[in-house]
Amino acid sequence: MPAPKAENRVAIPLDLPGGLRFPPDGLQVEASGRAMGVDWTLKATSPPDLPVEALTRAVQASLDAVVAQMSTWEPDADVSRFNAAPAGTWRPAPEDFAEVLACALDMAQLSDGAFDPTIGRLTDLWGFGPPGPVAGPPAAAALEAARALSGWRRLEFDVKARRIRQPGGLALDFSGIAKGYGVDAAAEALGRLGLAHFLLEVGGELRGEGVKPDGSPWWVALEHLPGEAANQAPIVVALCGASVATSGDYRRYMLHEGQRLAHTIDPRTGRPSESGVACASVVHPQCMRADAWCTLLSVLEPEEGLALCHARQIAARLLVRTKRGLEERLSPAFQALLEEP
Known part of the structure; x- marks a missing residue:
């Protein structure tokens, strides 16, 4: 099996299929x-x-x-129609919509609300939604009003009938x-x-x-950020029947009085995340789950997030901002991908 250059660290899923030598x-x-x-x-x-x-x-x-x-961002999208619906209205949830919502609510429950698909009002208030950027942080009263309208426990989801109830003012955000x-x-x-x-x-x-045309796995390099330790070799992941997602506070943010405010909102505070996680990458069979885990890990404190990954056997890599610069933290499941068989 052809492999990446020796200076890279190689992450290979434990269930990598056999027969990769045959193009x-x-x-x-x-x-x-x-x-x-x-x-x-x-x-x-x-x-x-x-x-x-x-x-x-x-x-x-x-x-x-x-x-x-x-x-x-699409006024006629199913999610936009739900967000604009009057209080007490039941709206149909198309099959794909329902699948994503079910996953999002599962992530909300397992994280005790650190992931929450109902923070659309907060996302807009901080300038990261369709209304566009804002000049600065919202007023305290506006923030509390948006928080009062949010909360995944306010949402009624009739899974069997594939419909959801608008409790009043709640805005879904699947970003x-x-x-x-x-x-x-x-x-x-x-x-x-x-x-x-x-x-x-x-x-x-x-x-x-x-596999690739030469019979080797699809090799994907994880993002390497300025400020990472110079002696820390980049990581490449073999993707064969697997996905990798990455989220970082360096992609979208607001600068206010010299402070970087991340685009990822902490649903528990209604404010941009202050976890210190600069970048989160997750390897998972489902890209949907990998994406959601990256969002969640950008909100939780690093050790709390890694503990949850350990409990759920999630392969995650975090880059955390510290006084010493960016530090890498790996979940046990991700560390296992790097170990020689």
């Missing part, structure tokens, strides 16, 4: 596009009778469907999970077309299936 048959193709406000790219070994145009359409249609249901779901949905669409070997990236979230 797949087919044509090497690439496709790209734009959706969900980000660029997407696809590298694949495609059967000769499967045109690249069909692959492009499959990915684009999958991502566009997620936008149509879950983007608060911490929907992009990962889009990756999964697009990957499944490609699989239905018969594509078995590909690497799909949507705005920094990745999923790999099968």
Whole structure:
């Protein structure tokens, strides 16, 4: 199995499939596009009778469907219609919408509200939502009013009937999970077309299936930030039937009086996260789950987040801001990926 350069640290999933030395048959193709406000790219070994145009359409249609249901930037999206619905109104939840909501509520419960898909009012108030940037932090009264309207326990979700009840003023925000779901949905669409070997990236979230043309895994490098220890080797992950997602406070933030205010809101305080986590990366079979875990780990204090990862066997890598600079923290499940078999 060809491997990355020796100076890299190599993370290999424990359930990596066998037979990776045998290159797949087919044509090497690439496709790209734009959706969900980000660029997407696809590298694949495609059967000769499967045109690249069909692959492009499959990915684009999958991502566009997620936008149509879950983007608060689209006034006619299902999520926007729910957010604008009168108090007491029941709204239908399409199948994809319901799947993401169920996962989001599960993450809210296991984290005791550190992940919460109902903080849309707070996201807007801090200038990270559709209304656009704001000049500075909100007034205390406005912050408390938005917090009062938020809270995942206020939401009624009739799973069997696939419908949700608007309690009044509650605003869903799937920005911490929907992009990962889009990756999964697009990957499944490609699989239905018969594509078995590909690497799909949507705005920094990745999923790999099968192997590269030379028979080796899809190698993906985790982000290396300025300020990391110079003697700390970069990490590359083998993605074969796995996904990796990354979230960081260096991507979107507000500068106020010289202070960086992260775009990730802590639902428990209603304010930008002050956890000190600069970057969180998670390897998981589902990109949706990886995406949500990254959001959650950006909110929790590092040790609290790693303890939760340990309890749930989540492979996570954190870069934490300290007085000594950026420090790397690994969950036991991630450390196991780096250990020699």
